[in-house]
Amino acid sequence: MSAPRRTTTASAIFLLAIFALTGCGQQKGRSEVLNHSTEGHLSIGITYDQPGLGQHLADDTVRGFDVDVAKYIAQRLNVPENGISWKQVPLADREIAIERGEVDFIAAAYSITAQRQQRVTFAGPYYIAAQDLLVREDEKSINGPGELTGRRLCSVKGTTSAERVRQQYAANVQLVEYPQFDRCITALLAAQVDAVTTDDVILAGYLAKNPELLRLVGRKFGEERYGIGLRKGDDEGRTRINAAIQQMISSGAWNAALTRNFPSPEFQPNPPPQVGQE
Structure with a gap:
C-alpha cells in the first residue's frame, strides 16, 4: 500500500511543478504595460534636456511633444496624468x-x-524626423553634411546621427560626443565644436532658445522614425499603443501638440506617419 501512495505523491509534485512553470511562463508573456495600466500607473522614460520634445522644468514638471504623446497613450490606457512616473x-x-x-x-x-529591434519591441512610428545641422549664426561655410570634413561635430553618444555623417558624408569629421544634447549646444556656443547634428525636430527646440546665436542649416538628410520602446515581445502592448497613436493623429491632438511645442514658422514639421510600419 505504501508504494502506490509514494507514486501518487511523486506524481502530484511533478504535476504541481509543471503547473508552476506554466504559470510563470504565462506571466512572463503578459504585457507589462497593460498589467501596470490596469493598476492605474505607468513608469515612462523620457529625455529631460530636449526642448520641444522632452524637458524637465524648474517647477518639477515635464513638457514637450514626446511628453504629450506619452500622456495621450497613458490616457487611452486609462492611466491618469497623476498616475505617471516620469523617469529620465x-x-x-x-x-x-x-x-x-x-x-x-x-x-x-x-x-x-533593425539593431534596436533585436532587443526592443517598437510601437509607432509616431513621428518621422529628418537629420539636420545646427551651427553658429556667423558660420557661413557649413551648409550641409558634406562640408564637415576636418571639422568638429558634436552629437550624443548612443544616437545614430553622428555615425551617419561619418559613414556617408565626411569620413574625417572630428566627432565629439556628450551624454546630453545641452552640452553639445554649450560647446557650440563656446566655439569648441563647429556643428551639432541630430534630428531636425530636436535642433529646432534648441534653435528656439537661441534664435539670434544659432542657425539651422536646413539641408535635411536621412530619416528617423520615432517609436515607443517596449519590452521585447510585448505585441499586445504594441497593438494597444499603436491604436492610441492613430487616435491621437485622427483626433487632431497630434497636430495640436506639434504646434504647441514648435510654434516657430521657421520649422515645418513632417506630416503624420503611417502607424504600425515599424
Whole structure:
C-alpha cells in the first residue's frame, strides 16, 4: 500500500511543478504595460534636456511633444496624468532601461532601427524626423553634411546621427560626443565644436532658445522614425499603443501638440506617419 501512495505523491509534485512553470511562463508573456495600466500607473522614460520634445522644468514638471504623446497613450490606457512616473533615461541607456524593467515604455526621440529591434519591441512610428545641422549664426561655410570634413561635430553618444555623417558624408569629421544634447549646444556656443547634428525636430527646440546665436542649416538628410520602446515581445502592448497613436493623429491632438511645442514658422514639421510600419 505504501508504494502506490509514494507514486501518487511523486506524481502530484511533478504535476504541481509543471503547473508552476506554466504559470510563470504565462506571466512572463503578459504585457507589462497593460498589467501596470490596469493598476492605474505607468513608469515612462523620457529625455529631460530636449526642448520641444522632452524637458524637465524648474517647477518639477515635464513638457514637450514626446511628453504629450506619452500622456495621450497613458490616457487611452486609462492611466491618469497623476498616475505617471516620469523617469529620465539617457539616450545610450534606453535598451537597458527597458530590459531591466525600469520603465514600462520609452518616448524619447527613439529611432526605430533593425539593431534596436533585436532587443526592443517598437510601437509607432509616431513621428518621422529628418537629420539636420545646427551651427553658429556667423558660420557661413557649413551648409550641409558634406562640408564637415576636418571639422568638429558634436552629437550624443548612443544616437545614430553622428555615425551617419561619418559613414556617408565626411569620413574625417572630428566627432565629439556628450551624454546630453545641452552640452553639445554649450560647446557650440563656446566655439569648441563647429556643428551639432541630430534630428531636425530636436535642433529646432534648441534653435528656439537661441534664435539670434544659432542657425539651422536646413539641408535635411536621412530619416528617423520615432517609436515607443517596449519590452521585447510585448505585441499586445504594441497593438494597444499603436491604436492610441492613430487616435491621437485622427483626433487632431497630434497636430495640436506639434504646434504647441514648435510654434516657430521657421520649422515645418513632417506630416503624420503611417502607424504600425515599424
